[in-house]
Amino acid sequence: MTTYYLEYLKLKKKLRSWLGPIIVFILIMVAYPLTVEFLEKDLEKGFYSLLWISILLSMMLSTEDIFLEDFNDGTLEQIIISTSSFPFMIAKKIFIYWIMIGLPISLLSFLFSLGITQDINLSLFVIFLAMISSYIFLNLFVFGSALSLNKGSVLGALITMPLALPVLIVLGKSIIAIQFGINYLELLLLLLGCLSIIISIVPFIVSYVIKAHLE
């Protein structure tokens, strides 16, 4: 519990790191209706594609400096020396980032979805999809951020972006499935399966990559 609190304390003080991605997400969502005709039908058409891409972008921004500061000030070295479970520490860090950034964005997705579609069932479903997808994207970009730890975060994001494309495709299919009343449970389970694999693998890969950087 202490580690969670300490990570929360660090992130809370870095407004730019957690509030920045949320504001970017809100700005994109607010800007969307302004760029198309004010007809409900048209708004609905491209809304979900934009929603998933906005979540993807926000998660990318949130991981921009996730390890950089700890790398530069020597905290990562102290963690490696003092703990036997570095991957577990990384998993906790990702979780706190998701709680502070991914969860609010998922809840905001519900509000924007409800505002655009006025469909409460679809919007409730969107919360689950947004929660799962934001956690997946976060893990992927954390991996990217670790890869390019001292070479700039854009490079890492570019490397990991293709890994997010299958998730975007499944998200799109899920919305179509629920809109047309097709069974969407398989798609939801597929996303949950992806999430469980990513959650269990990424912290180990990231810890290995960071140790290689420190070496």
Added chain:
Amino acid sequence: MNTKSLIKAENIAYKINENKLFHNLSFSVSKGEALHISGPNGSGKSTLIRIILGITKQTKGAITHNESNNMSYLGHKNALKNYLTVSDNLILLGLNSHEKLNNFLEELALKKYLDVTVANLSFGQQKKLALLRIFLNESNVIVLDEPFVGLDTYTQNVVESFLIKEINLGKALIYTSHINCNIDSKILNLK
């Protein structure tokens, strides 16, 4: 490994690309002993420290740690958060409720800076704050890379007295320093 020996290195070598930084280094550090790693700039002192800590892997040789080893380390980076206050940093270090904290804060003249952001402290004050990690940690091996850099004479004496006391209590100390100090140590000279 000798039961008293906490760290034992045998024929350690390290090279960057094809340049040998050091080779065939053997040493051991036991309870109540200090090892001073000395040598000119670029001789590999910090690298050797990182090898001892397990952060960097040696090219050749073996380093054995006693199972009971619990190391505390302070290197060139202080591992402090510049945007947080001294109090917040003490929370992050898990030292805020340590029973000896107040004594050391007074001894190191840091008590009046508890609400000051670390970025606003001088280099020496930041170093003193980072040293609290060493002072209040319950480790049996203390590893320090240039611990006296940036410290005034009074603080250097405080740090030295503390380290000598810890060695007498049976802890092991491994350190590098270009500044003369009064710690009775074995010397490992890297040329």
